[in-house]
Amino acid sequence: MEEKKFDFNSFIGMLLLGGILLWWLNTNKPETETEQQNTTQTEQTSTTTPDTPAIVSNDTIANDSLKQIALKNKLGAFALSAIQGKEGETVIENELVQLTVSNKGGQITKALIKNYKTYDSLPLYVIKDKNASFNINFGTTDNRILNTEDLLFSPTQTKNGENTVLSMKLKVSDTQFLEYRYEIKPNDYRIGFAIRSQGLSNVINNSQQINLNWDLKALRKEKSMRTENMYTYYYYKEDGDVEYLQMKDDEVANDVEWVAYKQHFFSAALLTDTPFTDAKLKSIDFLGEEKDSLFTKTFALNTPLNLQNGELNYNMEWYYGPTDYNLLKTYEGTDLKQISDLGWGIFGFLNRTVFYPVFNMLKGFLGNYGIIIILMTIVVRIILSPVLYKSYLSSAKMKVIRPEMEEINKKYPGKENAMKRQQEIMAVQRKAGVSMMSGCIPALLQMPVFFALFKFFPTNIDFRQKAFLWANDLSSYDIIAKLPIKIPFYGDHISLFPILASIAIFFYMKMNQSQQSAMQAPPQEGMPDMSKMMKYMIYFSPIMMLFFFNNYASGLSLYYFISNLLTITIMFVIKNYVIDETKIHAQIEENKKKPVKKSKFRERLDAAMKQAQEQQEAQKRATQKKKK
Template identity: 55%
Template sequence: MEEKKLDINSIIGFLLIFGILMYMLWQNQPTPEELEAQEKAKQEQVEAETKVKEQQNIAVTTAEDFVVSSETDSLQLVALQNKLGAFAYSATRASKEETTVESDLLALTFSNKGGYLSEVRLKDYVDFKDNPIYIIKDNNAGFNINFGTTDSRILNTKDLYFEPSVTKNGDVTVVSMKLKVSESKFLEYRYELKQGDYMMDFTIRSQGLSDVINSSQDINLDWNIKTYRHAKSISYENRYTELVYEYEGGKDDYLGQRELSEDKAEDVTYVAFKQHFFTSILLTDTPFKSAVLESRNLVQNEDVDTVYTKAMAVKLPLEFKGGEINQSMNWYYGPSDYKILKAYDRNLDEIVPLGWGIFGWINKHLFIPFFAFLGGFLPYGIAIIVMTISIKLLMSFVQYKQFLSQAKLKILKPELDEIREKYKDNKMKAQQETMALQTKAGASPMAGCIPALIQLPVFYALFQFFPSAFDLRQKPFLWAEDLSSYDTIMELPFKIPFYGDHVSLFPLLASIAIFFYMQLTTGQNMQSQPQQEGMPDMGKMMKYMMYFSPIMMLFFFNNYASGLSLYYFVSNLISIGIILVIKNFILDEDKIHAQIQEKKKKPRKESRFQQKMKEMMEQAEKQKQIQQNQKRK
């Protein structure tokens, strides 16, 4: 076979074809104007795609799974319809942006996703580190409505994007968050923020959703929060952080301080997630039929768990009447200040733990108004001292009666010892004679107990008052930087169990004052109380109490509010002064002894109680004699 070779004619042909192709490319190349137009068209296409992406960010449980682009609109809408049904309309129009409004008291940020508050800042307050007070921030709180749809879907509003609008009408700012099915069909959260007010009007309403929301399924409102730490002592703050609620026409209750507390209630009119000095409250004039409440303690280790105190949650049913939801409510985000809460006249003052019964009455009608009056023109530390002096002077007659009773028993002690010695073999008879002598002399031990009992309501009321006094928050006095928290004069390099890692001076001073006070009072009691055979040594017990009580005070109050320790310090100093004045300048033991002798000579009519006691003792004595006679036989 003849071998083919590349001849000169073939080479010329290839060169001619290459030249023709190059000429055609040169003839068809774009002009500079055409290149500029192409570049502009590309830029417009990129901008259009970016705009589409921004407008079509989706608010569904898996909204982030969708990639928005102009080339996949139809596919995306189909996917949204499958996920959200009717609410796909709102999803394609919403964005992930936030809405911010302010009043003179509150700075609020609403998340378009969920339509709820993502930040609540109280503008007038800072925490113990001078940081702003946030009740809500960084997803520590949630608000959600869970409902079923007529096309068999279960949706959560916390995962859906709302369309916001803000309008102002004088001092009122209205924030409307709408979750839309169409322009005329939507679920709306409506907030009305007023100047000079911590309370907002809040309404949940639907329009035209009777054919969208399944009325046969429960519609539940879920509200929860993890409460931030705001105070120096997290244990002290946590002790006064709790879930409080009102139910059944004005009754109020709280979940307590257990590790996990749960409860159910009916006809609930408000739920408060109360922190020590700040609180979040959801109120309604139309009671929720029921509520499921939960509180969980988040502080397991005070050295580690230092951000949150408690996690609290409530589940409330929403009614679907006439094919629509319409629930008018209020939000309160502000101080746990008795005066502010009381002014709303909606029983919110019960959120502040002032004590039950007579203790709360004393605080509300005596101590709070009096302390507010003193605080109006005195520094708060001085106001505590003046208030303490006033209370102690008012109660001084009680101390006088108590000390007088102890003095009488002390004077009668030799005669009482003689009676016990005389009837040492007949204890019942000894008791009868002892009672008879005390009655004639007017020196019953009960006379000393009754004044002590009278002081108990005042003591307990003040114990509740000082930790709840919002006015003391961050008010300094002497070395104490904050009368609502513990004072510190020394930081310890280690932690003492039940005491802490610091030394507080006010509890130390209060403990010393209690020791000297108990020396005066307990010493008097020890002298007036004779030792009875077969009975515990009361003298030793009182002596132990004299040392135990100050130590207990020192440990117990080292982490308590310095204002409370200041009160106990001043109170015991005044008590010591009153006792010394009574002992040295008012009571004359010789005169009292003479009065007792005069009373013993006069016939004294016994009270019904004394007569009954005497009869019971005589019957017991007769029964004892009968038993002894039977044994002898």
């Protein structure tokens, strides 16, 4: 057998082949995790130069595509607005009001009224913390129902002269969009507002109703929530007349030119050049007792919007500002001044034509509003002093002839002589030139003034947060002490001005008691004694005033306190220095000598009384015959 020999050349070849294999394996080994991260960072750094676009992973592209598909399925033609839109807010403002408008919904999310504070010295917002919403609900031609409050608008802010313009667009494309256009002017609470669409005639379904919804939960702003709620109403102008929601909490109105969510001293209003039709108006009262410390009432407007040639085109106006009669009356042609609530009929007439002009004149040169109230009270009392004089003169005449009327009562006693007794008393009064109505008429003439001022002081924003003596706000109640418990109908505090007003009215009624007794005829058989009722009223009226006014405007209590003091003073002067009972008695005696010419009304009344008396006597004779 042949022996194998060692081949040195083959061995060298194998070593070279193995070395080449080891080199190849070493230079092509898999990267470690660190090396992979470094390589990725190097690639990203090298590919984000200005000349080279960044590389996006396939997963990112897939996710974005899926998102766009989902938005397209949900929003249809308006998906572009959601894809390109961004969350954010834009602030527009002037010297009086600041508005914050959100990209989401294109709506106002904050409305700050500058130069005013809440009762607890915080910035005064009409809209804040999602207490309001503005939305347009509409259908599309691809059978979708959309709400603008859920969609993203694109903001563009520009200048139009001195005005700031904010355009919020909900885009289908650059040439197709729904736009909210806000325009704010210098030194004005009114903000121009327009709703317009462009190129959407084939996008918006005109066979479905388009609805505008504006809701607001009214934020509490005043110390007395009860009083604030009392003067909070939903006003609207329908077919040329200003109305408000009364006991019903909802209403359907046509040809609505504006709606106003009016609180005690501040209001939010939406005015439109194109009146709303079939507008649903709603108001809900939050207040039973003072449980809710944030809101007073909630307001809602739901109204259809009409398309013109397939497009929306509404010119409107927002108002966020004070419910100030002097300001609102300058907005001619709107009738917004009527939301100031000056009273109806004669009461509103007196406030507009007498009390506001007098007040405006006084505040032109006086800065202390407590002094203005006192001066207004003096003016009112001087104007009404002739009425007070007439009342006292009548009582003085009645006092002079009272002995004669008492003699008639004695001469004709009993129920059977009631008619004759009344005829004789009226004859005495007629000869003396006295009428029972002469005492009532002066009191009736003062009633319109009383009720007009009852509206004037609590609703005049100029008195809001104006201090006088111990009262820090003449539009609300004053406090000199807090009570540990809440007394029904009175409250949890003690106000001093109502106490002073009640004391003054007590002494006024006490002083007036003799006058009222003189005005009354002597009590007749079967008739109530009015003098006893007057005694009870002397105590009852001040107590009622004390309870009622404890939670009311201190400015009004101040007025009644000063008014009663002045009335007492005027009555004292008239009684002691103006009226002379001796002269009055002499004049009455002269009048008795003169023939009294009866009016036709008096003749008919006397004839009727005579006929009634004859019928009474006939019945009496018939009854006596039956007894026989």
